[in-house]
Amino acid sequence: MxxxxxxxxxxxxxxxxxxxxxxxxxxxxxxxxxxxxxxxxxHHGETRIIRHAYGEGAAYVPLALRSQELWNDLNQTFNQDIFHQTGVLNIGGDNSVFLQNVIQSVRQYRLQAEILSAKQINSRWHGFRLPDHLMGVYETNSGVLMSxxxxxxxxxxxxxxxxxxxxxxxxxxxxxxxxxxxxxxxxxxxxxxxxxxxxxxxxxxxxxxxxxxxPLFPVRKTFSWFKTDESIYHSDAFPAWSFDNGNEKYYGFPSIDNAGIKIGRHDGGHPVKADEALKTFGTYREDKEDVSQFVHRYMSPNIQHSQGKVCTYTNTPDGxxxxxxxxxxxxxxxxxxxxxxxxxxxxxxxxxxxxxxxxxxxxxxxxxxxxxxxx
Missing domain, CATH: 3.50.50.60 (FAD/NAD(P)-binding domain)
Known part of the structure; x- marks a missing residue:
């Protein structure tokens, strides 16, 4: 054949x-x-974010919107909870290139989104405690895919x-x-x-x-789950989010099926060879430390690390x-x-x-x- x-x-x-x-x-x-x-x-680790207003550039928006249509079709075809419409909050400083690209995407494609101050964010979602120099763009139609x-x-x-x-x-x-x-x-x-x-x-x-x-560069990455107060961080009440202040980039998920919040760092990581087995979570101090410091600074000092896993990014020079x-x-x-x-x-x-x-x-x-x- x-x-x-x-x-x-x-x-x-x-x-x-x-x-x-x-x-x-x-x-x-x-x-x-x-x-x-x-x-x-x-692709493992249960969940992935889908954002429509795209900080990596407005050229991605048509691709994101078509992807969303197809995810909705797949959800209906297979009768599975493949997509959770939690909304996505994009966080950064007012001088963040990432956030400015998000705002440009919203305006160019007339996406449903709100521009919020740190105070407004902290008031709406009590799980955040963002300092005043940060702000956010909240996309209401975005959310979480069950990868x-x-x-x-x-x-x-x-x-x-x-x-x-x-x-x-x-x-x-x-x-x-x-x-x-x-x-x-x-x-x-x-x-x-x-x-x-x-x-x-x-x-x-x-x-x-x-x-x-x-020109491909595989990188070992990690992500973690944290035990949380479900009344604050459950997906019915808390959004998925991305964070980019220029110096550090993180992303996170609300608690789905009582799994706790999931957080990873988008930048950094350790180069790996294509045929190299990934070193287990905890091999490097920053595996747990980076995300824990982020959680305690911007969310709550009382949230405790639960577990972590490793995965791979395969990067191009321009991303x-x-x-x-x-x-x-x-x-x-x-x-x-x-x-x-x-x-x-x-x-x-x-x-x-x-x-x-x-x-x-x-x-x-x-x-x-x-x-x-x-x-």
Whole structure:
């Protein structure tokens, strides 16, 4: 059998692409070195934030809004609590570039949002105690995605539509000709007409089989949960949030299903090699210390650390995504470098990859994610 499309890397983007390709009637093989959903990539830890007003630049807003439409569709299709509309509070100083970009996004796209002072924030959500020099933009229609439920939903739906999965699979050889792609696994040989590479931190390992290397920098990251007063921090009463004062960047979640609040630091981290096992939480002092200091300074000194986990960011030099055809291989697509802020977009990225593979063009402009910017 020759598949229409093979997807190497069945994580957030790969599973989404596999679902939308299968939904379009294409035969799909999804290949992963683990058995998704798993804890070796960037999608575990239960939750991810989706923001519409985007501090990383207004160019992301159409992608965020389309992603939200698709998350709503998936939620309805699979009848799961995939999305919680908690709202998202973006916090920073009045000179924060991040916050100014958020405000620009709100105005340009007429998003539903409120600009609030620190005093107003502290009054509305008693779980915050922000100093006066900070302010916030509260997006009412944004919220929290249940990341592992999302991946399992995509996998189940793709399987029901006929997609084939090759898990715990190591790729020994990759051959690309004008006719087809041949992927040699330990015990299988897969042939396909097109290839999509969505392999996260392992992207360059796959691309090296074709003589390519992209400017990708895997980083070990951590996130933590804290025991809280549910009457203050439960998702029915408290928003998800992002914090950027220029010198430090954090993000956090309300307590969902009484799990406690979850907080991570977006900047920093320790570089890792693609094939390197992540060091366990607590290996470095800052794993627990950074987020604990943040909580005690800006939320409450009485909140106690509960547990922590590790994950991976795969960063590009500019923090923006790569979604493009591989030069000289027009039937090989690559999507990578999501730099710790990509999960929220994975529904739309999967749709865009399916469009690119099927008809050679996309419904949204993906030129900002071209490989040309690194040439």
């Amino acid at each position: 020759i598949y229409d499309i093979a997807v190497i890397g069945a994580g957030s983007m790969g599973l989404s692409a596999g679902y939308y390709l299968s939904k379009a009637g294409k035969t799909v093989a999804l290949i992963d070195s683990n058995d998704p959903p798993h804890s070796e990539g960037s 592992e439920k999302v991946l399992q939903s995509y996998r189940d739906l793709a399987t029901a539509l006929g997609a084939s999965f090759y898990t715990n699979a190591y790729i020994h050889h990759l051959d690309v000709t004008n006719q087809h792609i041949t992927i040699q696994l330990s015990s299988d040989t897969i042939k396909a007409k097109q290839l999509i590479i969505t392999a996260g931190k392992g992207t360059n390992q796959i691309l090296s089989l074709l003589g390519y290397e992209l 923006d995504f790569i979604i493009d055809r591989l030069p000289n291989y027009q039937h090989v697509l690559v999507a990578c470098g999501f730099s710790g802020h990509g999960f929220k977009f994975s529904s739309a990225v999967g749709e865009l990859l399916s469009q690119l593979a099927i008809r050679g063009e996309t419904s949204l402009d993906i030129s900002p994610f071209s490989l040309n910017r690194f040439v």
